Amino acid sequence: MDTGARRSGRLLRDRIDRISRNDLTTLVSDRGPAPMNIAAVLVVEQGSSIERPEVQRALAAAAADVPRLHHRLQPVPLGCGRPYWVDDDVPIERHVAFGRVDDAHLLTEVAALACRRLPSDRPLWRATWLTGLDDGAAALVVVAHHVLADGLSGLTVLAALDGGARDRTGDRRLRHPAYARRALARDAWRARISDLDTLAGRVRLASAGARDLGVDRRIPRLCPRTSFNRPSGPLRRLTLVEAPLPEIVTAAHRAGATVNDVVLAAVSSAMGQALADRGERPRELVVSVPYSGRTPGDAGRLGNETGVVPFRIPLELDRKSRLRAVASLSRAQRGRPRAASAAPLGAGFRALARLGALQWFVDHQRLVNTFVTNVRGPTQPWRFCGHTVSRVVPVAVTPGNVGVTFDVLSYAGTLGITVVSDPDVVADPGSLASHLEGELAALTGL
Incomplete structure (x- = not known):
């Protein structure tokens, strides 16, 4: 050529x-x-x-x-x-x-x-x-x-x-005809050939991701069955819980933990209490936690560069011991490749989609009980049209049989947690939010 x-x-x-x-x-x-x-x-x-x-x-x-x-x-x-x-x-x-x-x-x-x-x-x-x-x-x-x-x-x-x-650097758009x-076919084949150069590295990353997900075990560990894990419908209900961020940061540092550790400990305990109100007492809950594969230099690039790690959080512990257990899980994860689970999880989901079985799988999965996403926002308030933005509330709609999820954003000194629930699965999200408020207050007082 x-x-x-x-x-x-x-x-x-x-x-x-x-x-x-x-x-x-x-x-x-x-x-x-x-x-x-x-x-x-x-x-x-x-x-x-x-x-x-x-x-x-x-x-x-x-x-x-x-x-x-x-x-x-x-x-x-x-x-x-x-x-x-x-x-x-x-x-x-x-x-x-x-x-x-x-x-x-x-x-x-x-x-x-x-x-x-x-x-x-x-x-x-x-x-x-x-x-x-x-x-x-x-x-x-x-x-x-x-x-x-x-x-x-x-x-x-x-x-x-x-x-x-x-x-304000002007219009940076390139043509996208x-x-x-x-x-398209020629470009796709070039990309497939080019991918062969990185195959070994991607296999190693996928192997690490499989370990993160626990699918490298001969018999994968399933999450507990709960009434919160039923196929969800087309509607969601939102409940907002807020707490002063400096107090959460101080409590986390005092315990040798992170803000995200405190959130995970509070969410798992609140879910345990809400399930106990229903007469259910699981010994643990599995919380899916996303880890971004982005570096600080490419945070502005759009798209998805996130893997997930299931945290198996024990409920039959006191608050301090539970927080220590979550912090230990987090420390162990920090030494592993970031977002490694995206490769095996994505390959599995795409294979199920080709077979027409993906929806059945997500409606009946036994891998996680809930999802908790945590994004660090700005320390100073944004402005819109010259007016102060006093509050930012995050929302993510998650499909499948996870009836309640938690979206977390720190913004201008406040930690906000949006409880996103299916009204047919979680009849009383206000009670769950109250348990979460109580757990956050108790953890900051440890």
């Missing part, structure tokens, strides 16, 4: 912006009654005074700094590799809706927005501006499909809404 042809092939390969293997796993996993969306609620002080055109201009400016928000996911013919992103500059008016809600019904409205599927014929996000909150506040609800971003990279989108923090089948 001559130099010009090689250069042409290289440019073609560089320009086809395909989703990653992790993103593909996310995409094929979205088969349940509730979509795999993530969302964030930004409560803006005196936001009701902001006019609609100003909201649209602010969102358009933020989207200009996040090129992925101008891309649509393009399916590919069989044998042409993974789907890829193409340019699709939908007018901002088609991404933004407006409404009105009071404080008592805000989280109910957010849950409904998060559980609504996004149109696949445009970039996979939307925003809703809700006025009518107490003291003239308003809320910006941003919903995106999980294939667009994981929790850490999702902060990039939210940070772009802060006009003062925006990186659509391609003919022949070009």
Whole structure:
């Protein structure tokens, strides 16, 4: 092949912006009654005074700094590799809706927005501006499909809404055109051949990930059966628990633990108490904890680069001993490759999807009891249209037979935990939230 042809092939390969293997796993996993969306609620002080055109201009400016928000996911013919992103500059008016809600019904409205599927014929996000909150506040609800971003990279989108923090380097977008089948197939085969160079390293990483998941055992250990683990439906309910972050940090350091260790100890104990209220007393619970494979330098890259590790947390211990046990599990994990489980888990999920058995598996899995995601947010409040963002509430919709999950975000000195539950599985999320508040208070007093 001559130099010009090689250069042409290289440019073609560089320009086809395909989703990653992790993103593909996310995409094929979205088969349940509730979509795999993530969302964030930004409560803006005196936001009701902001006019609609100003909201649209602010969102358009933020989207200009996040090129992925101008891309649509393009399916590919069989044998042409993974789907890829193409340019699709939908007018901002088609991404933004407006409404009105009071404080008592805000989280109910957010849950409904998060559980609504996004149109696949445009970039996979939307925003809703809700006025009518107490003291003239308003809320910006941003919903995106999980294939667009994981929790850490999702902060990039939210940070772009802060006009003062925006990186004003102009339009950094590259062209993302659509391609003919022949070009896609040629690029896919080049990628497969190139992957052979990294095969040994990926096998080692997959082996480490299998150990993280416990599937290297001859007989894998299953999680306890609980009434919280039933196939979930299309609806979710949100309950917010908040605690002062400095107190959590002090308590964690005093115990030789981390903030995430304190959260995991509190969540597992609260779930144990809520199950005891139902007459169930499991000896332990298995909590799935995500670990990001990102480095500080690529936190702004969107997509999914996260693996999970199941933490088997004992319940028949006092609070101090349980926290020590969780901290020990965390320390053991820090020395292992980050996000290693993504490879074997993704391969297994994609294989089940090809067989048409993925939905049955996630509705009947016995690997984990719940999911806890924890993202470290900014230490100083963001601003939107010149107004202070007083609170940020994270939401993630998880499919399968996990009836309650916990989304954690530290923001401007507050640790917020969103309890996301299926109303048909968890009839009284308020009781579970009360147990969680009590556990956090007790752990900070140790």
